[in-house]
Amino acid sequence: MKIPLLGTLLITSSMMASSLVNEAKNAGLMPIPDSKIKLYKLIDNVKNPITDAKVNLGKQLFFDPRLSKSGLISCNFCHNLNAGGTDNLEAAVGHIWTTNPHHLNSPTVFNAVFASSQFWDGRDPDLEKQAQGPIQAAPEMAATKKHVEDVVNSIPEYVKSFKNAYGQDVKINFTKVTDTIATFERTLVTPARFDKFLTTNENSLNAQEKKGLKTFIDKGCTTCHNGIALGGSMQTFGLIAKYKYESLGDFRGDKNGMVKVPTLRNITQTAPYFHNGAIKTLEEAIVEMGRIQLGVKITKNEAKDIKAFFGALEGKKPYLGKINLPNSTDKTPKPNLK
Amino acid sequence: MKIPLLGTLLITSSMMASSLVNEAKNAGLMPIPDSKIKLYKLIDNVKNPITDAKVNLGKQLFFDPRLSKSGLISCNFCHNLNAGGTDNLEAAVGHIWTTNPHHLNSPTVFNAVFASSQFWDGRDPDLEKQAQGPIQAAPEMAATKKHVEDVVNSIPEYVKSFKNAYGQDVKINFTKVTDTIATFERTLVTPARFDKFLTTNENSLNAQEKKGLKTFIDKGCTTCHNGIALGGSMQTFGLIAKYKYESLGDFRGDKNGMVKVPTLRNITQTAPYFHNGAIKTLEEAIVEMGRIQLGVKITKNEAKDIKAFFGALEGKKPYLGKINLPNSTDKTPKPNLK
Numbered sequence: 174m175k176i177p178l179l180g181t182l183l184i185t186s187s188m189m190a191s192s193l194v195n196e197a198k199n200a201g202l203m204p205i206p207d208s209k210i211k212l213y214k215l216i217d218n219v220k221n222p223i224t225d226a227k228v229n230l231g232k233q234l235f236f237d238p239r240l241s242k243s244g245l246i247s248c249n250f251c252h253n254l255n256a257g258g259t260d261n262l263e264a265a266v267g268h269i270w271t272t273n274p275h276h277l278n279s280p281t282v283f284n285a286v287f288a289s290s291q292f293w294d295g296r297d298p299d300l301e302k303q304a305q306g307p308i309q310a311a312p313e314m315a316a317t318k319k320h321v322e323d324v325v326n327s328i329p330e331y332v333k334s335f336k337n338a339y340g341q342d343v344k345i346n347f348t349k350v351t352d353t354i355a356t357f358e359r360t361l362v363t364p365a366r367f368d369k370f371l372t373t374n375e376n377s378l379n380a381q382e383k384k385g386l387k388t389f390i391d392k393g394c395t396t397c398h399n400g401i402a403l404g405g406s407m408q409t410f411g412l413i414a415k416y417k418y419e420s421l422g423d424f425r426g427d428k429n430g431m432v433k434v435p436t437l438r439n440i441t442q443t444a445p446y447f448h449n450g451a452i453k454t455l456e457e458a459i460v461e462m463g464r465i466q467l468g469v470k471i472t473k474n475e476a477k478d479i480k481a482f483f484g485a486l487e488g489k490k491p492y493l494g495k496i497n498l499p500n501s502t503d504k505t506p507k508p509n510l511k
Numbered sequence: 512m513k514i515p516l517l518g519t520l521l522i523t524s525s526m527m528a529s530s531l532v533n534e535a536k537n538a539g540l541m542p543i544p545d546s547k548i549k550l551y552k553l554i555d556n557v558k559n560p561i562t563d564a565k566v567n568l569g570k571q572l573f574f575d576p577r578l579s580k581s582g583l584i585s586c587n588f589c590h591n592l593n594a595g596g597t598d599n600l601e602a603a604v605g606h607i608w609t610t611n612p613h614h615l616n617s618p619t620v621f622n623a624v625f626a627s628s629q630f631w632d633g634r635d636p637d638l639e640k641q642a643q644g645p646i647q648a649a650p651e652m653a654a655t656k657k658h659v660e661d662v663v664n665s666i667p668e669y670v671k672s673f674k675n676a677y678g679q680d681v682k683i684n685f686t687k688v689t690d691t692i693a694t695f696e697r698t699l700v701t702p703a704r705f706d707k708f709l710t711t712n713e714n715s716l717n718a719q720e721k722k723g724l725k726t727f728i729d730k731g732c733t734t735c736h737n738g739i740a741l742g743g744s745m746q747t748f749g750l751i752a753k754y755k756y757e758s759l760g761d762f763r764g765d766k767n768g769m770v771k772v773p774t775l776r777n778i779t780q781t782a783p784y785f786h787n788g789a790i791k792t793l794e795e796a797i798v799e800m801g802r803i804q805l806g807v808k809i810t811k812n813e814a815k816d817i818k819a820f821f822g823a824l825e826g827k828k829p830y831l832g833k834i835n836l837p838n839s840t841d842k843t844p845k846p847n848l849k
Contacts, residue, residue: 236593244599250583255574255834261582262846270608272848442838454841490835496593497828500780503792508600510610 193383194375200390201399204368205284205488215401216286216359221301221352223359226338230331231357234350236496239324241314243268244508248314248354251279251307254493257442258283258361263450264422267307268315269510276422278450283488284438286359288405293448294427295407300355308351318347323506325350330499363438363488370485378485385482388475393467403437403486410448413468417461418451438486455480531721532713538728539737542706543622543826553739554624554697559639559690561697564676568669569695572688574834577662579652581606582846586652586692589617589645592831595780596621596699601788602760605645606653607848614760616788621826622776624697626743631786632765633745638693646689656685661844663688668837701776701826708823716823723820726813731805740774741824748786751806755799756789776824793818 206212217223234240235254238247246267251260258281260266264273277293285291291303307313308321325331325345335345335353343349369377378386389395397408410416410432426432432448445451446458456476463471471479544550555561572578573592576585584605589598596619598604602611615631623629629641645651646659663669663683673683673691681687707715716724727733735746748754748770764770770786783789784796794814801809809817 238591239599243604245588245604253576253836256836261577261839262848266581266583266848270848444839453845487838490833492833495828495830498591498594500595501599501782507791510600510604510608 191375193387194371196390197371197386200395202371202395202403203399203401204371205362205364205401207364207368207372212362216362218299218301218355218359221356223356224338226334227353227356228360229357230334230338231353231355232493233331233334233496233498234325234354235357237324237498239498239501239505239508240308240316240321240350241268242316242320242508243510245510246314248282248304248307251313252282254282254361254490257281257439259443261444263445265313267313268311271312273312273422275424276449277424278445278448280433280435281439281443282358283361283363283490284402284436286362287400287402288433288436290405290407290433293424293433295431295433296427300358301352304351304354304358305347320506321347321350323504327502327504327506328499329502334499361491363490365438365488366485367482378482381478381481382485383482385478385480386485388471389479389482392463392469392471392475394462394479397434397466398437404434405436406434407431408434408466411465414465416447416465418447418449421451422449424448437483438488440483441480441487455483529713531725532709534728535709535724538733540709540733540741541737541739542709543700543702543739545702545706545710550700554700556637556639556693556697559694561694562676564672565691565694566698568672568676569691569693570831571669571672571834571836572663572692573695575662575836577836577839577843577846578646578654578659578688579606580654580658580846581848583848584652586620586642586645589651590620592620592699592828595619595777597781599782601783603651605651606649609650611650611760613762614787615762616783616786618771618773619777619781620696621699621701621828622740622774624700625738625740626771626774628743628745628771631762631771633769633771634765638696639690642689642692642696643685658844659685659688661842665840665842665844666837667840672837699829701828703776703826704823705820716820719816719819720823721820723816723818724823726809727817727820730801730807730809730813732800732817735772735804736775740776742772742774744772745769746772746804749803752803754785754803756785756787759789760787762786775821776826778821779818779825793821 206215213223235248238245240247251265252258253260259279263278264276265279266272286300291297291300297303297306308316309318322345332345335343335349338353339349366377397406398404407427409430410426440455444455445453446455452458452461456473459476459479460471463469544553551561573586576583578585589603590596591598597617601616602614603617604610624638629635629638630644635641635644646654647656660683670683673681673687676691677687704715735744736742745765747768748764778793782793783791784793790796790799794811797814797817798809801807
C-alpha cells in the first residue's frame with residue numbers, strides 16, 4: 174500500500190504549493206515580469222522613454238560626485254548599488270555630515286520604479302521628479318541647478334552623450350540631468366526567487382519560506398505590502414497603535430498622516446527599518462508592524478519564518494559594467510566643502 | 512624627383528620617432544609589461560602573493576563602507592575607481608567631514624604598486640602597510656582594528672571568502688583584511704597609449720604628444736618622473752626655489768624634506784595637484800615644477816605640449832565586474848557617526 178500513499182502525499186504537497194501560489198496571487202502579490210517587453214511596459218515613462226543611451230549616461234551621472242556641491246556625494250552615496258540600494262544608516266547623511274533633519278531613512282532605489290509615489294510622504298509622482306530633490310537639498314548633495322548644469326556642460330564627453338541621447342539640439346539643463354538619472358533608476362529592477370515561485374516553479378521557495386509567506390498573508394501584511402514591490406502605496410501609519418519609536422525625528426507622514434509603504438524586495442539588505450531607521454532587526458520590524466498596523470500578535474517564530482520568506486525577495490542586481498566617469502576640464506566648477 | 516624625396520622624408524620621420532623612443536627609454540621611462548607573467552613579477556608580493564580569491568575579496572572590502580566607523584566611508588570614497596583613483600579634492604575629507612589635518616591631497620591608487628614607498632612622506636614600504644593607515648586614521652575612516660575585525664567576522668560570506676583565500680584555519684584579523692585590500696590594489700594597473708609607444712607602435716603618440724614628451728625629457732622632468740610610474744621615488748622638494756603655495760597646510764616632507772614623487776599616469780584625471788592640492792590646472796603644475804625643481808622656464812606652449820603627452824598616460828582602468836557586498840547580520844557593528 175506504500176506506493177498509492179506516497180502518490181497521495183505527492184499530490185497533496187503539490188496541491189498545497191499550488192494553492193499557496195494562488196493565495197499569494199489572490200492577496201495581490203505580483204511577479205516582476207521575466208519578459209523585457211512586459212517589464213518595459215511597466216517601468217517605462219512615455220514622457221521620458223527608456224533608451225540605452227539614456228540609461229548609460231544616467232548611470233554615470235548617478236555615480237558622479239561632481240553633481241554635488243562638495244564634489245564628494247553622488248546619488249550612490251546614499252543609494253549604494255553595491256549593497257541593497259541604501260546607506261544602511263538610521264537617517265541619511267549628506268553635505269557637511271548633516272543628518273537628515275527629519276531623521277528620515279534613505280529608501281532603496283532598487284525597484285523604486287514600482288512605487289505609486291516617491292519619498293516617505295509620497296510627495297513626488299515619479300522618479301523623474303524625485304531625482305530633483307536630493308541633489309538640491311542642503312543636507313544631501315546641496316547643489317544648485319546652475320551648479321549641476323555648469324558641471325555637465327563643462328565636460329565634453331557628457332555633452333556628447335546628451336546629444337547622443339536626446340539629439341544635437343538638446344539643451345542640457347537641470348531637468349534633463351535628473352530625467353536621465355531617473356531613466357537609469359527605472360532599470361534598477363531585481364528579479365528574485367519569489368518571482369520564479371509565482372510564475373514557473375513553486376519549489377523556488379523552501380519549506381520555511383513558504384511557511385513564512387503563508388503567515389505573511391494570513392496575518393494580513395499583504396493589505397499594504399502587495400503588488401510587484403510588495404509595497405509602494407500610501408497608507409495610514411499607526412492604524413491600530415502608536416509606533417513605539419515615534420519620538421525619533423519629527424516625521425508624521427503627509428498631511429493626512431499617510432506614509433509610503435516600503436518595498437519588501439531586498440529588505441534583508443536595507444536595515445535599519447521604518448521611516449526613522451529606529452528598528453535594527455527585521456524580526457522586530459515585523460512584530461512591530463503587526464502590532465501597530467494590524468493589531469495582531471506575531472510570535473518570534475512567526476517573525477523568523479516571515480524573515481525567511483523575505484530572503485526569497487532578495488533579487489539579482491543589475492549588471493553595471495564599467496562606469497568610467499568622464500574627465501573634468503578647467504571649466505568644471507570646483508568642489509565647495511562649505 | 513618627387514618620389515625619392517618623399518622616401519627620404521619617410522625614413523627621416525621614422526628615424527626621428529624611433530630616436531624619441533630611445534630617448535625616452537634612456538631617460539628611464541618604462542612601459543607597463545603587456546604580458547601577465549612579466550607584470551606579475553613586478554606587482555606581486557612574495558609575502559602576500561596575488562591570487563584571484565584575494566583580489567575578488569579585496570575588491571569587495573575596498574568598496575565596503577562598513578569598514579569605517581560611520582559605515583559611510585569606503586576606500587573608494589577617497590580613491591574613486593570610477594574616476595582617476597582620487598577624490599579630486601584639494602585635501603582628503605573623511606569622518607565627520609574632517610579635512611586632512613595636514614591638508615594632504617589623496618594620491619591615486621592606480622599604479623601605486625609601482626611606487627618605491629607609500630604616502631607623501633614615503634613612510635610605508637608597500638601597499639599592505641599603507642592600507643592600515645587610512646582605515647584607522649581619525650580624519651579618514653576612523654575605525655579601530657577591532658571594529659574592522661568584528662565587521663568582517665560578523666558576515667558569513669566574508670568569513671567564507673577568507674577561508675577560500677587563506678585556508679580553513681585562517682584567523683581573520685585586521686592585518687589579513689588590509690593585506691587582502693592591498694592585493695586588490697596591486698592589480699590596479701592601467702596600461703596606456705604611451706606603453707604601446709614604448710614597445711610596439713611609435714605612432715601611438717600624435718605629433719603634439721611626441722613634442723610634449725621630447726620637451727618633458729629635454730627640460731629634465733625625467734630626473735624624478737621616471738620608471739614605470741613616471742614617479743614613485745622620494746626626492747627633495749623645492750630643490751631650486753620655494754613652492755609658491757607652501758603655506759597651505761603644514762606638510763614639509765619627511766625628516767629630510769623629501770617628498771614622494773606622484774605618478775604621472777592618469778594625471779589628467781587627478782586634479783588638483785601637488786601634495787596640498789593647491790594647483791588646479793596641469794599647465795600651472797608643470798610650469799611650477801620646472802621653476803622649483805629644475806630652475807627652468809617652461810613656457811605656456813611647452814606646458815600645453817607636455818600636458819598633451821600626459822593624455823597618452825591616461826590608462827585603461829581594470830574591469831571591476833559586480834561588487835555585490837555581502838549582507839550584514841544582526842551581529843555586525845552598527846554605524847557610529849560621532
